[in-house]
Amino acid sequence: MPCLHHWLDASVARAPGAVALTDPGRGEIGYGDLGHLTDRLRDRLAALGVGAGDRVGLYLSKSIDSVASIFGILKTGAAYTPVDPGSPPWRAAFILTDCDVRVAVVERAFVAALEAEAAKLGKTLRCLVLEEVGGGRGLAAALDAADRGGVAPVTPTADPGLDGLAYILYTSGSTGKPKGVMLTHRAATTFVDWCSEVFQPTAADVFSSHAPFHFDLSVHDIYVPLKHGARLVLIGEDLGKDPGRLAELAASERISIWYSTPSILSLLAQYGRLERHDYSALRHVLFAGEVFPVPRLRAIKALWRGPRYWNLYGPTETNVCTYYEIPDQVPEDRTDPYPIGWCCSHLRSRVVDLDGSILTGGEEGELVIAGPGIMSGYWNLPERNAAAFFTDPDGTPWYKTGDLVVEEPGGVYLFHGRRDRMVKRRGYRVELGEIEAALSGHPQVREAACVATAGPDGQVTIKAWLASRSGGRLSIIELKQFCMDRLPHYMVPDAFGFLDTLPRTSTDKTDLQALKALG
């Protein structure tokens, strides 16, 4: 059975001249050239001692260079750990040192801050530095420069086997530190095969890559098109949040399979002036990451009328595990969000109560998932792993999603919320505990607690309640800057409130319900 990178080589062999990746405004690369570039990185990394069982960090803006780096890493048999280029450097340093990468492929602009933050952790990182990225030229130049000190010997592409780790994606951690979700080639390829089965992609398709590579939506975006010899259009960080330019790009590149969060689709409907363009190439619109409020879904469907719409659901730990096709007509009076749907064919699902007993009568319970697509565990967090799974008498591990669902007749699941304090903000996963941990590090903050509320339009806002050491108010501008320096931008609270002390429950925990009631 092939691993992820074997699919690329198969597509290279089938159609070396076909365009694999488009990096808008910066160039494109054909399958043959992409195969060659990834082979060169494989050889260089192997010369640096990278092989099966290792991790390699990826700290690059989205580009042909970053996709080629991913495949170069996989070809050594190692797993890649992508970090968010927009996150504070300490977080990148924490992640790359936490999973002990043998080498990190890093853009020059990030190197100094990364090394300084790693030094604070008492660690050093071995970096393969790309002076710039875009069009694949930065990676090629870095490899040329390294070759001047001695050409890297050709190393065969590794076969780590389906049980080999393919990537580690870090998500928000409730203790204040991100946690690494480990996924094997088996987990990734079974998911990609499921996508092939349901969406029937062909080499003629053009895919969007909107999600950043540290986000699990990217697994679909990168591997489905390259498996099928299709073309992938990379949407970088700045372009990705600009609905006007996104709207133009989706039309001019003739994108046929679009995948993003509902938030982005809402922005496109609201600000993209979509009526100006021709979207006749669009076949499928996939969305995931958060609930799509029905009025907003109706808005995008009214503007993009041709494609089929799919609600995909699943945490990073399982990737997509349930799916639901939105009917052609969304009734005018419907306000309830659509179901998260049916379990994907490569996985198994159950609804269980707190004791793990299976619920079959349509009661609310936790959704648990088994099958080849689930994670192997969290990197180096044995206690979290013990809590994340339960094992059937026959030895089958089930991942506990923490999501509360109800099974409707016919096996379709409705999403009812979370068991814990994880929230989704614009599709990003946010542990409120991570924000509280950061705020608690502020010299003037004595206590911090965050509450999230969803507005009538489904938009989630986060309010931080603080008790300061002086008992007075703190500058909100200064607090937001403090958060920006320590947290990813999507975790910065929308609002702040101040109290002399935070309310307590009878068991002496912060009374979050009382804080919610304060508004």
Next chain:
Amino acid sequence: MDQIIQPVKEYILSTYLKGEDPSALKDTTPLITGGILDSLGTLELVSFLEQRFGIQLEAHEVDAERLDTLQAIGSLVKSKTATV
């Protein structure tokens, strides 16, 4: 310039900085890189500027550099209204 900056300042204080001391928001306070405006907030600010000042901002004009401070916003709006 104050005629431009003052209403923008009031808009940002009332929309994104509820409860903040108005004097803490300086003309040079970073709005986007300082975490006050996120990407959605930036789009909403652009809509506000277009409506309030009757201008049309093109995609290339609304980057973080041109909108990151009240001062920069003032210059951008002034350059647009001057050419109308």
